[in-house]
Amino acid sequence: MTERTAHGTPDEAPESAHGGVSRRHLLGLFGAGAAGVAAGAVGGAAVVAATAGGAQAVSGSGAEQYPFFGTHQAGITTPAQDRLHFAAFDVADSLDRDGLIELLTEWTDAAARLTQGLEVAEGGAVGGSDVAPPVDTGEALGLPAAGLTITFGFGPGLFEDADGVDRFGIAARRPAELVDLPRFQGDALVPQYTGGDLCIQACADDPQVAVHAIRNLSRIAFGRASLRWSQLGFGRTSSTSTAQATPRNLFGFKDGTANIKAEERDALGEHVWAAPDDGPAWMAGGSYLVARRIRMIIENWDRVQLGEQEMLVGRSKGEGAPLSGGTEFTEPDFEATGAAGQPLIDTAAHVKLAHPTQNGGARMLRRGYNFVDGNDALGRLDAGLFFLSFQRSPQQFIDVQRSLAADGLNEYLKHVGSAIFAVPGGVAEGEFVGQRLFA
Structure with missing residues (x-):
């Protein structure tokens, strides 16, 4: 249940426009639990290919780079990578407007380097003083960029805290739609996986590269923002490009067949990107991100008969075709009936209830990931889908x-x-990311 689109990368990493991450903050973050930054540029000859987003994707020696700078943030329509590290942060009570801008500036500088396979700052893991903590944690030394994208978001609490205080002078620029989601039937939300003032989504084809990015960005934030919760993901559950095959979720079904693809420019404009007249001008070209941690009751599902599994989903488990007939990408026919007159696709099937025809034409671009976080006290897998969707x-x-x-x-x-x-x-x-919000 996830999607992505392609962005590209220049042949060389862009120089930081702000002089890099402040060493004052990096040196104070040793032991803050941040994960490293990729070191070293991609080796070998680079092949440059145009992507659907109009940017240039640079690849070589099996690695890809996507540019951090562009019309839209990368990591939305970028072709879905295989690994995810997602993190939500709370800003410190002592942080002021200037401090928030400084943090976003340093995050921008670091992200621009990391996405090009560079260390988080000059000096890196081994090039600095022997009597000071390294500015890069070093676990990505020697690894290529691995298609890393870093995407930033602002939560409702950044504009007004729980007491309604406008800490950063931006409450008047808060989008009217940026409010906590309503409670849905069946929600069993727990605080340790809910909310956040800021978020960072790091996607890559190497889990160590994604973790390294979040670790080092967390380290930069030390004293100004702290991790509220985070989630590792593997095995993307949707394709975001027509060049990608449809992956499977932990229920064993193909997921994201009908996802918006990067090549669907008109659909992106209609359903994903915020328009200048949608609300605050600073959101133009942006999007709204919904993150949901969905626990799958794996053990119960594994005891369900194949025919019932397919009925619940509304698609065949092998081909992924709708039960009304055809192949994976055949449009479902919700009016088709069987010999006894019953609908071939059940009225409560997931594919029907989620279909745009049942929801006023609403579509989303999804970028979900599978997760397995050990087991619970009863010995059941703590596993499921980390759902990510981007919508206008x-x-x-x-x-x-x-x-x-x-x-x-x-x-x-x-x-x-x-x-x-x-x-x-x-x-x-x-x-810096979000600069127009503070203009």
């Missing part, structure tokens, strides 16, 4: 989720985490 308006997600209240799959799902973030538009060289 949060109402698109709300409409679909309310429709899914009747989903037969709900017997095997539990929503335990939830968050919403405004993802600003792309960053131009010389700017």
Whole structure:
């Protein structure tokens, strides 16, 4: 249940427009639990190919680089990578407006380097003083960029805290739709997987590269923002490009067949990117990110007969074709009936309830990932789907989720985490992420 689109990368990493991450903050973060930054540029000859987003993707020796700077943030329509490290942060009570801008500036400088396979700052893991902590944690030394993208978002609490205080002078610029999601039927949310003032989504084809990015960005934030919760993901559960095969979720079904693809420019403009007249001007070219941690009751599902599994989903488990007939990409026919007159696709099937025709035409670009976080006290796998969707308006997600209240799959799902973030538009060289919000 996830999606992505392609962005590209220049042949060389862009120079930091702000002089790099401040050493004062990096040196104070040793022991803050941040994960390293990729070191070393991609080796070998580079092949440059145009992507659907109009940017240039640079690849070589099996590695890819995507540019951090552009019209939209990377990691949305970028072709979905295989690994994820997602992190939500709370800002410190002592942080002021200047401090927040400084943090976003340093994060921007670091992200621009990391996505090009460079260490977080000059000096890196081994090039600094012997009597000071390294500015890079070093676990990605020698690894290529691995298609790393870093995407930033702003939560409702950044604009007003729980007491309604406008800490940073930006409450008047808060999008009207950026509010906590309503409670949905079946929600069992727990605080440790819910909310956040800021978020960072790091996607890569190497888990160590993704973790290294979040670790070092967390380290930079020390004393100004702290991790509220984070999630590792593997095995993307949607394709975001027509060049990608449809992956499978932990229920064993193909996921994201009908996802918006990077090549669908008109659909992106209609359903994903915020328009200048949608709300605050600083959100133009951005999107709204919904994150949901969905626990799958694996053990119960594994005892369900194949025919019932297919009925609940509305697709065949092998081909992924709708039960109304055809192949994976055949449009479902919800009016088709069997010999006894019963609908071939059940009225409570997931594919029907989530379909745009049942939700006023609403579509989302999804980028979900599988997760397995050990087991619970009863010995059951703590596993499921980390759902990520990008949409022009949060109402698109709300409409679909309310429709899914009747989903037969709900017997095997539990929503335990939830968050919403405004993802600003792309960053131009010389700017920091979200700069227009503070103008």
